[in-house]
Amino acid sequence: MTTLLDAPVDTSAWTIGPPRLLAGLDRAERLDAAAHLATHGPLPGSDLRLLLGHLDAARLTGRGGAGFPLAAKLRALTGGARRVVVNGTESEPTSRKDRTLLRRTPHLVLDGALAVAHATGAREVAVAVHDERSAESVRAAAAERPDGRQVRVHLTAGGFVSGEARAVVRALDGGPALPPGRRTPPTATGTLVSNVETFAQLALLLRLGPRRFADTGTHAEPGTALLTIGGAVARPGVVEIPLGTPLGIVLAAAGAPVLPQAVVVGGYHGSWLAPLPQLRLGREGVAAAGGTFGAGVVLVLDGATCALGELATVTGWLAAESAGQCGPCRFGLSALAADVAALAAGRPAVAAAFGHARTVDGRGACSHPSGAARFVTSGLHLLQDEADQHLAYGGCGRPVLGQLPVGGAR
Amino acid sequence: MTATLSVDWTRCDGHGLCAALLPDAIVRDEWGFPIVRAGAVDASDEADVRRVVAACPALALHLEQR
Ligand code: SF4
Ligand code: SF4
Numbered sequence: 083m084t085t086l087l088d089a090p091v092d093t094s095a096w097t098i099g100p101p102r103l104l105a106g107l108d109r110a111e112r113l114d115a116a117a118h119l120a121t122h123g124p125l126p127g128s129d130l131r132l133l134l135g136h137l138d139a140a141r142l143t144g145r146g147g148a149g150f151p152l153a154a155k156l157r158a159l160t161g162g163a164r165r166v167v168v169n170g171t172e173s174e175p176t177s178r179k180d181r182t183l184l185r186r187t188p189h190l191v192l193d194g195a196l197a198v199a200h201a202t203g204a205r206e207v208a209v210a211v212h213d214e215r216s217a218e219s220v221r222a223a224a225a226e227r228p229d230g231r232q233v234r235v236h237l238t239a240g241g242f243v244s245g246e247a248r249a250v251v252r253a254l255d256g257g258p259a260l261p262p263g264r265r266t267p268p269t270a271t272g273t274l275v276s277n278v279e280t281f282a283q284l285a286l287l288l289r290l291g292p293r294r295f296a297d298t299g300t301h302a303e304p305g306t307a308l309l310t311i312g313g314a315v316a317r318p319g320v321v322e323i324p325l326g327t328p329l330g331i332v333l334a335a336a337g338a339p340v341l342p343q344a345v346v347v348g349g350y351h352g353s354w355l356a357p358l359p360q361l362r363l364g365r366e367g368v369a370a371a372g373g374t375f376g377a378g379v380v381l382v383l384d385g386a387t388c389a390l391g392e393l394a395t396v397t398g399w400l401a402a403e404s405a406g407q408c409g410p411c412r413f414g415l416s417a418l419a420a421d422v423a424a425l426a427a428g429r430p431a432v433a434a435a436f437g438h439a440r441t442v443d444g445r446g447a448c449s450h451p452s453g454a455a456r457f458v459t460s461g462l463h464l465l466q467d468e469a470d471q472h473l474a475y476g477g478c479g480r481p482v483l484g485q486l487p488v489g490g491a492r
Numbered sequence: 493m494t495a496t497l498s499v500d501w502t503r504c505d506g507h508g509l510c511a512a513l514l515p516d517a518i519v520r521d522e523w524g525f526p527i528v529r530a531g532a533v534d535a536s537d538e539a540d541v542r543r544v545v546a547a548c549p550a551l552a553l554h555l556e557q558r
Contacts (some may be wrong), residue, residue: 265502409506441521
């Protein structure tokens with residue numbers, strides 16, 4: 083598993099439409115308490131009723147991938163809240179948005195988390211991260227504010243599956259950073275876990291109120307979202323967009339080729355999709371196209387790379403990231419990776435790959451096997467012509483350029 | 493009753509006792525790990541299902557009412 087800490091990571095950011103989360107970051111590398119207040123203004127006081135009302139009206143959902151409504155999580159805390167956990171582990175290997183927020187505008191994240199703690203009576207705000215620079219930034223921000231004494235930063239090492247909410251909570255409680263076998267939600271023990279961006283969005287919502295919050299975005303999904311865009315683009319990085327922005331606009335702004343070969347949306351638990359310019363980026367639009375928005379990763383493949391080889395590389399990486407504690411995941415993902423590697427090498431293995439994807443789907447303690455199955459199945463559907471070509475000629479003559487990167491800097 | 497057998501995959505060792513005891517409801521994948529067929533629990537005798545849950549040496553099976 084990847085345990086690289088403290089390597090440099092690109093946190094360059096730009097926006098389409100007016101910046102909200104990223105406001106002020108065009109002028110400063112990082113917003114300290116004074117710059118944060120000057121940019122966003124003071125945080126209005128709130129209680130649980132106001133919080134729930136705002137969250138319902140703005141339909142704010144978790145931005146870590148699963149997209150669960152934050153209001154529903156709060157309501158599930160029937161026994162009261164003990165602890166608020168900000169999941170900043172950002173385990174999706176190509177995602178940069180959460181670290182961008184933690185490193186560059188940490189007070190916005192703390193505003194949201196502390197508001198939830200205040201409203202629910204939770205004593206502690208735990209910020210879980212996998213990298214030293216984000217930890218440092220949050221510690222410095224907490225030291226700057228009077229309510230920062232409640233904040234604890236937990237720096238741990240970990241790979242893809244250790245970022246899963248229940249694995250994060252287990253690690254905070256001194257256990258292994260692995261998903262537990264029984265599906266007990268953290269709210270059952272008084273812990274509210276949500277993603278970094280979700281808390282930052284809440285901080286905006288409390289300031290703007292639901293009506294102004296909905297000035298941008300769509301009716302079903304008001305507001306903005308952060309994407310991390312990468313692959314074959316001239317301007318990779320974190321982008322704030324109004325929810326529902328068409329893919330074509332984002333690709334043009336990022337300097338993607340006019341005719342990309344494919345896009346991967348939602349990261350490596352997400353889907354390969356045809357690069358349709360009218361595809362609307364957001365949970366609703368991507369779901370309508372048969373994919374999942376996930377944590378907002380958009381990766382572009384141009385015509386110069388062997389897409390089947392890219393698929394094989396990532397599938398091998400997904401198999402290696404299995405925590406190995408669940409049989410179907412451990413054996414099934416290795417088999418799946420071998421199938422896709424065989425395909426890329428020009429051997430017939432399409433049926434075997436679809437079969438193994440079905441076998442692993444839903445059969446593990448966490449969503450890793452299902453996510454991997456979705457990634458491979460969507461790739462095989464999109465790359466049928468490439469698979470035929472590889473079978474006929476033993477390849478396509480193109481190199482694997484690594485436009486879908488694996489491993490790398492945290 | 494709508495019930496389902498859930499497997500704690502972090503515990504199951506795949507030796508297949510469950511599939512041997514309840515072959516109509518549980519089959520095994522190519523590595524031996526159980527696949528609980530959809531709707532199969534409802535079609536089985538509840539006492540049989542409870543026996544399988546109790547028999548699993550890894551305590552990996554749980555009967556969940558839906
Ligand atoms: S499903 Fe796979 S990745 Fe998830 S806990 Fe089990 S072995 Fe680990
Ligand atoms: S009896 Fe228990 S440990 Fe054995 S295969 Fe069945 S569920 Fe797994």
